[in-house]
Amino acid sequence: MTSLRVAAAQIGAGPDPVANLATATDAVRRAAAAGAELVALPEATLAAFGTDLRAVAEPLDGPFATGLRKVAAELGVVVIAGLFEPASDGRVHNTLLATGPDVETSYRKIHLYDAFGSRESDLVAPGNELVTFELRGLTVGLATCYDLRFAAQFTELGRAGAHLIVVPASWGAGPGKEEQWDLLTRARAADAQSWLLACDQPWTPPTGSDPLGIGRSVLADPLGRISTRLAAAPDILLATVNDTLPSTTRESVPIL
Template structure:
């Protein structure tokens, strides 16, 4: 069996990127100390929704991304975290940065949260490209929050050979939203026939229609079983994935 030690750092971020970087760096250090080789941080780790996203957006060589690169390189761990970068049309991109030893990739959120009264597309320009990367010989796909409602994206990542899909999120609270999160994280792992590591913001009181967090970060196996799931408060999830399992499942149930 080949394996990869993974973690989800379920943190709560605010409006200050400097403070958020300190919180993120501390969480990365704690997961690395526990043996993690890859750690996911939430969507909007740079700054929570409800912040002036245009004002805080930074390029991928800005201080926030540089800070994440520094701690990832120092600890020899791959970090996946959500930030906002300026877009050419005056909006921003909702971007995941993946960085660490021999890893440097970014994914711009494709499906924007224009739902439940929220209008992410007013401030955020959509991405267009699916992204996979290699971590210690393991193919990792990237997706963000509302992407979970679009099964075809996860099927495509499975067809691209992803052993693991990492999904940072800032999943807004509301009636039925916890049940929807649990259902969709498990269903999308089954659609991709891959492991799925979902890292949400810790529970944060709703701020109007801005999505914030409910927690419930999870590690799901390729048949949709939740191997671990956190509660609502800031906490670390740690697990080891069998990277041979997706291939075994795909051979037995060849839906891709």
Template sequence: MTSLRVAAGQLSTGADPVANLAIATESVRQAAEAGASLVALPEATLAAFGSDLGAVAEPLDGPFATGLRKVAAELGVVVIAGLFEPADDGRVHNTLLATGPGVEAAYRKIHLYDAFGSRESDLVAPGKELVTIEVGGVRVGLATCYDLRFAEQFTALGRAGAELIVVPASWGAGPSKEDQWDLLTRARASDAQSWLLACDQAWTPPRGTNPLGIGRSALIDPLGHPRARLGAEPDLLTGTIHTELTAAVRLRVPIL
């Protein structure tokens, strides 16, 4: 069985991709210094929601993604971060880039946040494909924010062999939203019988009608137990996942 040291860089991004890349790079460096081999950054690390997403969207060979590749290669870590890339229909994709030694993949958010008065689909085109990667001998599934409300996606990732699921998010604040975040991250880890590393934007005051994050990034084990959790402020979460526990849970409770 395999162990993997992971980190979640809980940060707060603004509208400037250049400034956000500098913040992201520093977080990755701190995670690498803490011994992490996989570093998750939030959804919308390229630019916060409320920005002009069409104007800031970049292809996967654009300067923001290239900057993440550079620091990942330099430090020998895999970085998973949220960005926006142009879509064929004039909207953008809400995309997770996973990059680092032996890893290059993109997951486009399937379930768009058309809820609580928001209409992400007005600006964002949905993805269609589940994505898994391999990091240090561990199969890792990818999901984004609102995907947490769709249990079948996490069950499918578990059936696809994911032993860890990474969930970058920009989870907007609101009544009971902290409770919902805690509940859903724990439930989805249990549904997939997988470790789950959820990395949210740190809490920031809402910009217009856009609440951007609550923090509370967490590492959840395959039984749904939180092993580590951050508060609301920018911070770094680190922990170690063990695939032996994933295999043991799936053997004892064969729901997949």
């Protein structure tokens, strides 16, 4: 059995990328000190939604990504975090950076949050490729927030062999939204027959239609059961995943 110690650092981002990098770096250090080998940070860790995303967007060799690479290399951990990078059409991409020893890849959010009065696509250009990477014998898939509403993406990540899917998020608050988050994180783990680590921003008072976070970061297992969950406040979730449960689940329930 191959196992991996993972963390979801439920931190809140503001409008300042420099301050957010300091918060993120501190959280990665605390998670690594607790034994984490992979540390997930939320979607929009670079800057919260509601910020001028075009103004703060940085390329993947910019100071924010470089700062994350530095702490990941120093601590020997893989860090996954949400940022915004300039797109060729004048919008930005909502991007996850995964970086650390022997890992360097990125995923651009495919499904944009044009729902509940929000219009992410006005500012964000969609990606079109699924992304997985290998880490210490496990295959890790990436997805972002609103992707959770699209089961086929997770089924395909399961078919690609993902043992773990990491889902950074900045989930919008509102009536029924906590229940939907709880339902979808469990369902997508079961669809992929994979561990699913979803890292949200902590609960933040709503401002208009901007999705700012509800907390409730969670690890669900390949059968859709909750392994561990955080509450609404800033915190760090720590847990262990393995390759055995995805394999035995896929053997006993061969839906993929």
